[in-house]
Amino acid sequence: MQTPASFEYERATSVEGAIASLQRLGSGARIIAGGHSLLPMMKLRLANPEHLIDINDLAELSYIREQGDELSIGALTRHVELEKSELLARHFPLFRDAENVIADPVVRNRGTIGGSLCQADAAEDLSAVCSAVKAKAVIRGAGGERVVGMEDFHIGPYVTAVGEGEMLTEVRIPLRPGGGSAHEKVERRAGDWAIAAASAAVWIEGGKIADVGVALGAVGPTTIHLSRAEELLRGKAPSEGLFAQAGEIASADCSPSADGRGPIDYKRHLASVLTTRALSRATARALHQEA
Amino acid sequence: MATVENLPSAQTERPIGFGRLKRKEDARFIRGKGTYLDDIRLPGMVHGAMLRSPYAHARILSIDTSKALAHPNVAAVVTAKDLETLGLAWMPTISYDTQAVLAGDKVRFQGQEVAFVIATDEYSANDALQLIDVEYEPLPAIVNARKALDPDAPLIRDDKAGQRDNLASPTWEAGDQAATDRVFAEADTVVKRDIIYPRCHPAPLETCGMIADFNPETGQLDIYNGNQAPHAHRTVYAHVAGLAEHMIRIKCSDIGGGFGNKVPVYPGYVCAIAGSIVAGVPVKWVENRDENLISTGFARDYVMHSEMCAKNGKITGLRVDVIADHGAFDSTAQPTKFPAGFFHIVCGSYDLEASHVKVKAVYTNKAPGGVAYRCSFRITEAVYLVERMVDALALELKVDPIELRMRSFIAPEQFPYETTTGWTYDSGNYAETMRVAMDIAGYEDLRREQAEKRARGELMGIGVSFFTEGVGAGPRKHMDILGLAMNDGADLRVHPSGKAVVSISAQTQGQSHETTFAQIVAEELGIPPEDVEVRHGDTDRSPYGLGTYGSRSTPVSGAAVAVVSRKVRDKARLIAATMLETRPEDLAWEKGRWYVKGDLEKGAMIEEIAVRAYSGEPMPTGMEGGLDAQVIYDPPNLTYPYGAYIAVVDIDPDTGQVTVRRFIAVDDCGVRINPMVVDGQIHGGLAEGVGIALMEVLTFDEEGNCLNSSFLNYLIPTALECPDFELGETVTPCPHHPLGAKGVGESPNVGSPPAIVNAVIDALHQTHGVDHIDMPCTPARVWAAMQGRPEPPQ
Numbered sequence A: 001m002q003t004p005a006s007f008e009y010e011r012a013t014s015v016e017g018a019i020a021s022l023q024r025l026g027s028g029a030r031i032i033a034g035g036h037s038l039l040p041m042m043k044l045r046l047a048n049p050e051h052l053i054d055i056n057d058l059a060e061l062s063y064i065r066e067q068g069d070e071l072s073i074g075a076l077t078r079h080v081e082l083e084k085s086e087l088l089a090r091h092f093p094l095f096r097d098a099e100n101v102i103a104d105p106v107v108r109n110r111g112t113i114g115g116s117l118c119q120a121d122a123a124e125d126l127s128a129v130c131s132a133v134k135a136k137a138v139i140r141g142a143g144g145e146r147v148v149g150m151e152d153f154h155i156g157p158y159v160t161a162v163g164e165g166e167m168l169t170e171v172r173i174p175l176r177p178g179g180g181s182a183h184e185k186v187e188r189r190a191g192d193w194a195i196a197a198a199s200a201a202v203w204i205e206g207g208k209i210a211d212v213g214v215a216l217g218a219v220g221p222t223t224i225h226l227s228r229a230e231e232l233l234r235g236k237a238p239s240e241g242l243f244a245q246a247g248e249i250a251s252a253d254c255s256p257s258a259d260g261r262g263p264i265d266y267k268r269h270l271a272s273v274l275t276t277r278a279l280s281r282a283t284a285r286a287l288h289q290e291a
Numbered sequence B: 001m002a003t004v005e006n007l008p009s010a011q012t013e014r015p016i017g018f019g020r021l022k023r024k025e026d027a028r029f030i031r032g033k034g035t036y037l038d039d040i041r042l043p044g045m046v047h048g049a050m051l052r053s054p055y056a057h058a059r060i061l062s063i064d065t066s067k068a069l070a071h072p073n074v075a076a077v078v079t080a081k082d083l084e085t086l087g088l089a090w091m092p093t094i095s096y097d098t099q100a101v102l103a104g105d106k107v108r109f110q111g112q113e114v115a116f117v118i119a120t121d122e123y124s125a126n127d128a129l130q131l132i133d134v135e136y137e138p139l140p141a142i143v144n145a146r147k148a149l150d151p152d153a154p155l156i157r158d159d160k161a162g163q164r165d166n167l168a169s170p171t172w173e174a175g176d177q178a179a180t181d182r183v184f185a186e187a188d189t190v191v192k193r194d195i196i197y198p199r200c201h202p203a204p205l206e207t208c209g210m211i212a213d214f215n216p217e218t219g220q221l222d223i224y225n226g227n228q229a230p231h232a233h234r235t236v237y238a239h240v241a242g243l244a245e246h247m248i249r250i251k252c253s254d255i256g257g258g259f260g261n262k263v264p265v266y267p268g269y270v271c272a273i274a275g276s277i278v279a280g281v282p283v284k285w286v287e288n289r290d291e292n293l294i295s296t297g298f299a300r301d302y303v304m305h306s307e308m309c310a311k312n313g314k315i316t317g318l319r320v321d322v323i324a325d326h327g328a329f330d331s332t333a334q335p336t337k338f339p340a341g342f343f344h345i346v347c348g349s350y351d352l353e354a355s356h357v358k359v360k361a362v363y364t365n366k367a368p369g370g371v372a373y374r375c376s377f378r379i380t381e382a383v384y385l386v387e388r389m390v391d392a393l394a395l396e397l398k399v400d401p402i403e404l405r406m407r408s409f410i411a412p413e414q415f416p417y418e419t420t421t422g423w424t425y426d427s428g429n430y431a432e433t434m435r436v437a438m439d440i441a442g443y444e445d446l447r448r449e450q451a452e453k454r455a456r457g458e459l460m461g462i463g464v465s466f467f468t469e470g471v472g473a474g475p476r477k478h479m480d481i482l483g484l485a486m487n488d489g490a491d492l493r494v495h496p497s498g499k500a501v502v503s504i505s506a507q508t509q510g511q512s513h514e515t516t517f518a519q520i521v522a523e524e525l526g527i528p529p530e531d532v533e534v535r536h537g538d539t540d541r542s543p544y545g546l547g548t549y550g551s552r553s554t555p556v557s558g559a560a561v562a563v564v565s566r567k568v569r570d571k572a573r574l575i576a577a578t579m580l581e582t583r584p585e586d587l588a589w590e591k592g593r594w595y596v597k598g599d600l601e602k603g604a605m606i607e608e609i610a611v612r613a614y615s616g617e618p619m620p621t622g623m624e625g626g627l628d629a630q631v632i633y634d635p636p637n638l639t640y641p642y643g644a645y646i647a648v649v650d651i652d653p654d655t656g657q658v659t660v661r662r663f664i665a666v667d668d669c670g671v672r673i674n675p676m677v678v679d680g681q682i683h684g685g686l687a688e689g690v691g692i693a694l695m696e697v698l699t700f701d702e703e704g705n706c707l708n709s710s711f712l713n714y715l716i717p718t719a720l721e722c723p724d725f726e727l728g729e730t731v732t733p734c735p736h737h738p739l740g741a742k743g744v745g746e747s748p749n750v751g752s753p754p755a756i757v758n759a760v761i762d763a764l765h766q767t768h769g770v771d772h773i774d775m776p777c778t779p780a781r782v783w784a785a786m787q788g789r790p791e792p793p794q
Ligand SMILES: Cc1cc2nc3c(=O)[nH]c(=O)nc-3n(C[C@H](O)[C@H](O)[C@H](O)COP(=O)(O)OP(=O)(O)OC[C@H]3O[C@@H](n4cnc5c(N)ncnc54)[C@H](O)[C@@H]3O)c2cc1C
Pocket: A030, A031, A032, A033, A034, A035, A036, A037, A038, A039, A040, A075, A076, A079, A101, A102, A103, A104, A107, A110, A111, A112, A113, A114, A115, A116, A118, A119, A123, A124, A125, A126, A162, A166, A167, A168, A169, A191, A192, A193, A194
């Protein structure tokens, strides 16, 4: 049997209470949401938190709703809810693309968007997804809320902008017309983490790419935000040739390392293939031309 | 979905024997009511945990257990020093080598057992592992079998007197070298390949473990342990620990998969037993997943060089030269006289003129083991090699791979057929089975579809394999393990009410013994299978025998049950003759009943005969009361199941991802007792074959760190990687088995990997010039092959 080291456990009854506990207990305390990243690490004793603060009762953090020109997703919203949400699929179909290939139903029934983003593993599909759609993270502490963009949220491998005594409460995505999005992933087996993944969102106006977001998962120490590719694409008419150029940039701008999933050259190659594919599919969706 | 044609009989109907029958064991399994080892809690039980080496090769300078011993819940910390005083620091392996129970001098693989902690609960036991200080001096490690015999390779087994290199056993040969040289000289076509069957792992969902419960008052040792050969293990414990064999009882609870992983005796078992003897309380030890993957019986790891030749378009000869990686200790489980197992069945299903096989075994700094994973003693490696070679030859000859096989098959009239390496195949009609597979597949249409797709830039491959296995070890004149004949017992008792208990020495880990063996008694005695209780897995309640592995249950134990049932039937005949006041020779048998020839009305049912056998009424002269019998079955030969498999794969030309779109499996395992159980065995084995071909592998870095110590990195396939398997059958009865049955459990695992790999190469040969790839065919490795860089696995 795999046994974690001993720890104290408390069940939060309010967001304020959870934050108060985090502040009182300091760096030895960790939030536990779905537990699908944290518990495996604890069982292998790679993580040894002294205190767990369980936020699973905080129903107020579980929602997907349209609020003005933004879509808001509560931090405790489960993968399965993201997968099933028609609202989300209508505005940002790449969430469903991603959720179809994240882990398995057992993990998706419990794992949360907040946990995925806070885990800050470069291979988390939702990190690339949120980056491509230019989402913002709402972080709350005793002193109130602050909002940071995805590029500032993921600071490094397993490190986020969430500070001591703070927690992530919400993810906000701006709603704009003419959008389409897609997520592409190559995995060794269903339910496995990506060898490489690419998320793309495009907003088309008058036959031109008005704005675009492209991000890569699993091919660098953190999610790779492809700003050079975005610059190339912005203002141009979409075409396969253009997307292939963006793919080349993806291949050059990622920084994968070799591991059991594959060598560096293969991962760079995939970055290119998947970026091209994600852009084509996102565009087809924006133009309502998806095959 | 499989359909159930033949439901259990109602009391009034005629009982049934063979046929599709829902499994007796399902009632508890599908309700989550199975009892696995970790479900068992005994009063006063304490818990063990194993400290393992982080290094693949290192000298142990010191071990300090004082901090662990100071832990309030720790009862004991056992090291090699403590075991030495009991004479248990080393134990013999099944292959006449020795293995450290706990390492004292050196650690020889990552994950090797170093110290055993006993504590009141498993949390404390694991906490205490972190309190043990071991000082190591790291040594260079050997993980590549090809480098193990380099002159400057570090000596791994310096514990063995006279050992100067890393050779684990002398070179072993089969076949005729001179004749093979002649056949190659006369051949018109020769192909060569270096082929690796990488190290993989059976990875049963339930890991290994044991509860040892020694009673100091009575001297009785009760062992709870999911294990594939309980009787043989008991004998080993008696020898190793010097305990009285009749005072040891091994009880197997439900077993969550074995696949050969639960054949060996592991150091954790010896520590649990020693712990219980010393502490006088039950000691439970259950492995973690990572412990299972890095330290227990692995599979394969054969580095093979081979040449195959043809003359006039027909295969004529085969040469094979193998380096077998046995890890740090040679604990491969196989019959004594067969140090390379049954690998020399490598001449396959073909009528060769000559063949020659050489196998050299080496030590490396990797975990010991070697024949696990549904492998029937290295037949898996043999079939993989020969089926890859036939495809290589077909490429060279530019002939369809099925056509080449058809030309070279052993013909039906050649059986019994003596192979060039000394096996006597019992029966077969290979071409017919191949044709059934082609029909199900729609082979010609598939080839047409492939050509069309290729023209459109799509990659589709069709791969074939045809295997012959030799299973059901084995005849006592050839085969033993540690001096124990590979025979199996059966003990059948029909009670006065006509209900029966049959006790067998084979042990199920998912093979459905409780159902299949009841059906054999039902068939032979004509009583309903639900009236037959199958008892196994408890050495106190079953006869001696060697257990379940190597597809031997039906060939050996199944035969024993048939023979013992017939013995009971013969006794019933004599009793019936007395009851019916006639002579035994005047009686005829129909299922469940002896009746007077020519007078159908006058007869006695088995139930009536049973009543009589236990009653006060007279028995035939000289006969004892009761209706029971026992046998030990010694098979005259192995059984030789075979099959034709066809895989259809699609490959993403940009990413190298392989999808197995269709898989056609036509098995001939002789007479099928419960065809639904056979289908289930085939489904499971095919899924494993998909895993081995596409993703499963144990790899190591240069320092000998195992890179696949969890299911995050040791990938096993899911339903999503498996197509809807298309099964077919032909039935060629085994001429020497009482039921005409052959083994089948391992066939699908043996036969499927070469079909899939051949399909991958078939998809890539014309467009990318690929003529070889090693497993696993992961996206990255397939892509590398498409770039002209097929790399062997690490
Ligand atoms: C078998 C398996 C396969 C997987 N495959 C994939 C895959 O293919 N793709 C993929 O993207 N993911 C995959 N995952 C990961 C899965 O998506 C994440 O584990 C999971 O969703 C993380 O969310 P959680 O709620 O379970 O987080 P938890 O494990 O509960 O927490 C993770 C971390 O986030 C912190 N945290 C959680 N919530 C908050 C919050 N609101 N504020 C601040 N910190 C917080 C925790 O303290 C912890 O450090 C897989 C996981 C498993 C077990």
